[in-house]
Structures are given as C-alpha cells and as structure tokens.
Amino acid sequence: MENRIVTIKDFTDAFKNAGLLVSASEDPDFTGKTVSGVTYNSKEAGEGYLFVVKGAHFKEQYLEDALNAGAVCFVRETAEAEAGDSRGIYVSDIRKAMPIIAETFYGKLSDMLRMIGITGTKGKSTTSYFMRYILDDYMAEQGKPRTAICSSIENYDGVIDEESRLTTPEIMELYRHMSNALNCGIEYMTMEVSSQGLKYDRVEGISFEAGAFLNIGRDHISDIEHPDFDDYLNSKLKIFAHCKKAAINLDCDQQERIKAASEDCPYVITFSQHDRAANVYGYDVVSNEGNVSMKVRLKDVEGYEDFDEPIELGIFGTINVEDALAAVALSALLGVPFRHIKAGLKKAVVPGRMEVFRSADGKRIAIVDYAHNKISYERFFETIKEEFPDKKVLIVFGSAGGKAFQRREELGTIAGQNCEYSIITEEDYGEEDVYKICNEIGSYVAAAGGKYEVIADRPEAVKKAIEMTDENTILFIPGKGRETRLKRGVQYVDAPSDVELVQKYL
Numbered sequence: 424m425e426n427r428i429v430t431i432k433d434f435t436d437a438f439k440n441a442g443l444l445v446s447a448s449e450d451p452d453f454t455g456k457t458v459s460g461v462t463y464n465s466k467e468a469g470e471g472y473l474f475v476v477k478g479a480h481f482k483e484q485y486l487e488d489a490l491n492a493g494a495v496c497f498v499r500e501t502a503e504a505e506a507g508d509s510r511g512i513y514v515s516d517i518r519k520a521m522p523i524i525a526e527t528f529y530g531k532l533s534d535m536l537r538m539i540g541i542t543g544t545k546g547k548s549t550t551s552y553f554m555r556y557i558l559d560d561y562m563a564e565q566g567k568p569r570t571a572i573c574s575s576i577e578n579y580d581g582v583i584d585e586e587s588r589l590t591t592p593e594i595m596e597l598y599r600h601m602s603n604a605l606n607c608g609i610e611y612m613t614m615e616v617s618s619q620g621l622k623y624d625r626v627e628g629i630s631f632e633a634g635a636f637l638n639i640g641r642d643h644i645s646d647i648e649h650p651d652f653d654d655y656l657n658s659k660l661k662i663f664a665h666c667k668k669a670a671i672n673l674d675c676d677q678q679e680r681i682k683a684a685s686e687d688c689p690y691v692i693t694f695s696q697h698d699r700a701a702n703v704y705g706y707d708v709v710s711n712e713g714n715v716s717m718k719v720r721l722k723d724v725e726g727y728e729d730f731d732e733p734i735e736l737g738i739f740g741t742i743n744v745e746d747a748l749a750a751v752a753l754s755a756l757l758g759v760p761f762r763h764i765k766a767g768l769k770k771a772v773v774p775g776r777m778e779v780f781r782s783a784d785g786k787r788i789a790i791v792d793y794a795h796n797k798i799s800y801e802r803f804f805e806t807i808k809e810e811f812p813d814k815k816v817l818i819v820f821g822s823a824g825g826k827a828f829q830r831r832e833e834l835g836t837i838a839g840q841n842c843e844y845s846i847i848t849e850e851d852y853g854e855e856d857v858y859k860i861c862n863e864i865g866s867y868v869a870a871a872g873g874k875y876e877v878i879a880d881r882p883e884a885v886k887k888a889i890e891m892t893d894e895n896t897i898l899f900i901p902g903k904g905r906e907t908r909l910k911r912g913v914q915y916v917d918a919p920s921d922v923e924l925v926q927k928y929l
Contacts, residue, residue, distance in 0.1 A: 429458050429528050431496050434473065435512060437527045443520050445513040446504035453509065456495045461528045461595055463521075465489040473498065475524065475595070477517050480913060498524065522627035525598040532601040533630045536571075539613040539753060540626070542662045543637025543672075545798045546746040547590070547615040548574050549738070549773050550637060553750035554613040556737075557767030561759050562610065571604040573597065573614035575793070576774055576904070581607030586907060588915070591620025594627065611757075618643055622658040626665060633756040634666035634688070635749045638675035640798040645826040660684035670752035672745065673698045692724055694752040696744055703752040705744055713739040713779065713810050719748070724755045732761065735769045739777045739790075742806040775904020780925045786894035788814075789929055791921045794901035795822070795850070797833040803899065804841045811897055815843040818899045819888045821881075822864060824855030824910075835864040839871025843896065847877050848884035850902045851910035881909060885924040892929075900925065 432454035438444035448454070459471030465485040468474050470493035476486055477500075486497060496510045500517035514520040539554055541547050551574045558570040571580045575590040580603040591614065592600070604612055616634075620626055639659065641652050649655040656677060663669055664687040671681055673695040685691045695701035696708065696717075702724050708717040715736040722729045736747055747768055754764045778791045788811075794803055807816060818838050822830045838845045845868050847861040861877040868875040878884035885900060892898045900921045907923075908915040919927075 427528070427530060430454065431456050431458060431473070431512070433527050434458070434496075434498070434524065437523045438512065438514055438520060441519070441523055443514045443516060443523070445501055445515055447512040448509045450509070453496070458495065458528065461524050462489075463593065463595065465492070468492045468494045471495055473524065473528075475517065475521065476500070477521070518624050519627075522594050522624055525594045526628050529598040529602050531628070532598060532605060533628070536601050536605055536609070537611045537757070538601075538629060538631045539611065539757070540616040540629075540631035540634040540662055540665060541613070541637065541749070541753075542616045542618070542621070542635070542659050543675075544640040544642050544796060545794075545802070546637045546743075546749070547617075548576055548793060549743055549746040549776055550635065550749045550753075551613050551615055552576075552773040552776070553747060553768060553771050554753055556771035557750060557754050557759060557764050558611045558613070558757075560767045560770070561763040564763070568607055568609050571600065571609050571612035573600055573612065575615055575617075576776075576906075580604045580612070581609050588908075589620075590615050590617040591625050594625045594629075597625065597629070616662055618649065618655055618658040621661040622649070622654075629665055631662075631666045633668045633670070633753050634662050635670045635672075635753050636660075636662065636675075636681055636685075637672050637745070637749055638798065639677050639681075640796060641829065642796045642798075643827050645828055648826050656680065663687040668692075668756040670694055670703070670749060670756060672749065673701050674745065690725065690756075692752055692756065694748040696748060703748050703755065705748045705751075708741055708744055710741050710810060715739075715741055715744065717744060717747075719751055721751070721755060726758055727755045730761060732765070734765050737769050737771045738773055739779050740806045741809060742777065742802045775906070775920070775922060778904075778922060780922075780929055782929050787889075787892050787896070787898070787929060789889065789892065789898040789900060789925045791904055791925055792899070792901045793904040795834075796827070796830060797837065800834055800837045800901070803901070804837065807897060807899075813895075814897045815895060816841060816897050816899055817844050817846075817888055817892060818842045818901070819846045819848055819881075819884050820864075820899075820901050821848045821850030821852070822860060823851045824853035824857070824860055831860065831864045832867045835867025836871045838875075839868040839873030842873055842899075844891065845873055845875035846884045846888050847875055848881045849879055849909060849911075850881070853910050854912060881921075882919055882924055885921060886928050889925065889928040898925075 463475040465488040468489035472494040474489035474497040580600040582603040692702040694703035696705040
C-alpha cells in the first residue's frame with residue numbers, strides 16, 4: 424500500500440463537504456501542515472499527529488499532553504465557532520467526524536481488503552474464529568499469510584496481536600488494523616460488529632464483502648447502551664447497508680424486520696438447522712461427549728455448486744452448530760472451496776469459548792466460556808443436558824456494572840433453575856458497587872429456587888468452586904474466558920484468566 428501525504432486542509436475540506444465543519448483557521452501555514460498520524464489517545468500522540476477530543480472521561484490535560492507531544496492540530500465537537508486555540512478544528516458531531524478522519528488519513532481501505540462482518544446477540548466470536556480457520560486453511564494452500572481478525576477476544580492484523588477490549592474497535596483503530604493487514608499482504612479480515620459499533624458509526628464507510636446476521640435477543644438495554652429493544656435491533660440491522668452479500672439465520676426471532684432490512688444488501692442467502700428451505704441447511708446433528716458432526720446441504724448459492732456433505736467441529740458441543748452453519752454460508756458467499764470449509768471447522772479452536780478441562784483422574788470437569796447473556800446461558804444448559812444428563816451443575820458468574828441491567832434477573836433466574844449451586848462474583852463491575860450487583864443477582868437465583876453465595880473476588884470464587892466440584896458435577900465458569908483483565912472502577916487491572924485458574928486448581 425503506497426504512502427499517503429495528508430495535510431490539515433484535507434481534513435477541513437472533508438468536514439466541510441460532510442457539513443460538519445463549524446470553524447477552523449484558514450492560515451496556509453496551519454492548513455498546509457502534514458499529518459503523520461491520528462489518535463484519540465494522548466499517550467499515542469506524537470510529532471505531526473491530529474488529536475481527537477472524545478469520551479465521557481476526557482480531561483483537558485489529555486489535550487495538553489497531546490499538543491506537548493507534538494500534535495499539530497486537534498478536532499473537537501462544539502455547537503458554535505470557537506475563538507480559542509488556533510490549532511483547533513471544530514466540528515458539530517465528533518462521532519460522525521471520526522470515520523471521516525480515518526478515511527481521510529488512511530484511504531478507502533475496505534475496497535482493498537476483503538472484509539467479513541458478523542453481528543448477533545451471541546455467537547459472533549465463535550463464528551469469527553470458524554471463519555479465521557477456514558480462511559487460514561484456504562490461504563495456506565496458496566502460500567499466503569494467515570488472515571486478520573478483530574474480535575471481542577483478540578485483534579490480529581499481521582503487526583498487532585493483542586487481547587481485545589471492545590467487540591468492535593473505534594474506527595481509527597480499525598483503520599490502523601486494516602492498514603497493517605494490507606501492508607503485510609493479508610487478503611481477508613473477519614470482524615465482530617457490535618450493536619454499539621453500528622449505532623455509534625465505528626464501521627461507517629466500511630464495506631463488507633460478506634456479512635452475517637446470527638440472532639437477536641433482549642440484551643444491552645441500559646442508559647449507556649440502548650434505551651429499548653427497538654433501538655438495539657435497529658442498530659444491528661444497519662449491518663445490511665454495509666454488506667455486498669449477506670447471510671441470515673432463519674432460526675432467529677424478528678424475521679420480518681430482518682428480511683426487510685436485508686433489502687439494503689444486493690445479495691442475501693439463508694442458513695438454518697430447522698428450516699429445510701434454507702440455502703445452507705444443517706441436519707442429522709450427532710454429538711458424542713461434545714464431539715459434534717452433522718450433514719450440511721447447500722443449494723442455490725450464486726457461483727457455488729450444490730452439495731450435501733458431512734462435517735465435523737473441532738470445538739465442544741452442539742451449542743456451536745448455528746455458528747458453524749453461519750461460517751459455511753459466509754464461506755460460500757466468498758467462494759471458498761468446500762474442502763477448506765471442512766478442514767477449517769474441524770481444526771477450529773476458539774480461545775476461552777466452551778473450553779473443557781478435566782482433572783488428572785478425569786473425574787472432575789470444568790467448562791470455561793465467554794457466555795454473558797440469556798441466549799448463551801440457555802443454549803449452554805440445553806447442551807449440558809444433552810451431553811451430561813446425569814450430572815449436576817455448579818456455576819461461577821457475575822454481570823457487568825453500569826449496563827445491561829436486565830441480565831442480572833435473566834442470568835440469576837436461569838442459574839437458579841438449572842444449577843445445584845451458584846457462586847456469584849465480579850465481572851467487570853466498573854464504577855458500580857460489586858456487592859450490590861452480586862446481591863441483586865443472588866436475589867433472582869434464590870427466587871428461582873437456587874442456592875448461592877457471594878465471593879466478590881473472582882480468583883477466590885473460582886478456587887472455591889473447584890474445591891466443591893466432584894465427579895457428579897460439571898463446573899461452569901462463564902463471562903471472562905481467557906481475558907486477563909478485570910474492570911474495577913475506571914481501570915482495567917491485570918488478573919489471571921478463568922482458564923489459568925482452572926488449570927492451576929483443577
């Protein structure tokens with residue numbers, strides 16, 4: 424990818440064309456300066472950078488730090504023209520300005536990189552990793568680099584390989600990942616697209632060669648996320664306007680609204696494990712202690728031969744069948760040969776997702792997963808009843824602070840109905856009181872007939888649960904998977920992952 428020379432004038436012109444510019448200096452000595460980088464993190468700012476002022480926790484010190492580090496200008500939201508710092512570019516909407524900043528600096532990268540976008544209440548991470556393994560197998564045969572991924576688990580772009588903090592990164596970070604991928608010769612990037620990412624323009628201007636709508640549940644409803652279900656669903660439905668081709672799950676709710684929104688996409692196919700009319704239909708699902716196989720029939724997909732073939736999944740449990748079918752559909756939209764679909768699904772491992780661990784004698788079992796909402800919990804317990812009908816379940820879980828408040832009732836109720844015992848603990852409580860959250864969840868566990876205790880410290884809670892686990896019990900630890908940070912207050916602190924704790928104590 425060729426180097427671009429971008430000046431401050433390029434940004435002010437772009438804001439003006441979008442109707443966002445409120446005011447900026449027109450002095451040629453200012454507008455002619457070259458911009459060497461863009462960021463909203465003052466710790467990243469350096470010589471020649473453009474700094475974006477954003478965020479609920481922004482402090483004026485951050486702007487001062489960025490300018491002292493060499494930033495040549497800043498972009499800030501204001502309703503009226505500012506007569507302050509001559510290095511300022513003032514816009515009417517910083518959220519709408521950020522995609523313009525990213526595209527102006529980096530160029531239209533999604534036209535050069537084959538992008539895959541996946542949205543849904545659950546299953547985004549698993550489907551993303553299925554796609555990663557399928558596409559990596561496809562690329563390996565051609566002697567090309569492994570593919571890029573932006574997920575709630577990790578971000579990899581050929582240069583950066585890091586644990587993720589946001590399901591969908593802010594758009595300037597996303598463009599950085601895309602730029603790195605292109606510079607490394609990577610052809611595909613698979614990414615999870617959250618409702619927040621769609622609502623707040625984190626993928627504005629991004630074009631997906633193929634996208635998938637997995638499912639929808641009543642989640643992420645709060646003052647800081649979505650005020651109601653309609654806002655949540657409408658945000659997710661925006662993905663179709665970004666897609667050249669898309670796949671829809673016929674087994675999820677809200678079919679009429681999903682199909683209506685999908686009319687924004689030029690080409691749409693369907694997948695299902697219940698509806699034979701689907702373009703991608705999974706049937707004869709068999710599980711042997713979590714080892715899953717099934718048959719997949721594909722028909723009437725443009726540019727792809729019909730087939731009816733067996734596949735195997737490398738990841739534990741029938742809970743992942745829907746996500747596997749989504750990956751088959753996406754791969755078909757991309758024209759990936761079936762041999763790579765089959766090989767990728769058999770090899771795929773999702774870090775922290777339905778990972779099964781056994782004690783040295785094989786008698787005690789613990790399952791670690793990122794499940795954190797109603798749909799995920801319901802499907803987990805459906806799977807466990809199928810795979811281990813004679814075992815009781817012990818659970819260690821919590822719920823995030825300051826958002827998705829309905830989860831506390833939903834998860835507490837499900838745990839109370841399905842678990843022998845619940846240990847309720849921290850799960851990124853943030854600025855809310857951890858005991859308030861835990862006790863609120865506990866009240867719903869008890870109301871559903873369950874027994875529980877609160878151990879606020881997550882490592883201690885997992886240790887206690889493992890001590891309580893025996894050969895008649897399955898230990899389920901949802902929520903954090905392989906994440907190595909916990910949000911306490913406004914800071915993320917280092918902490919052992921649930922996987923590390925299980926490996927240490929089991």
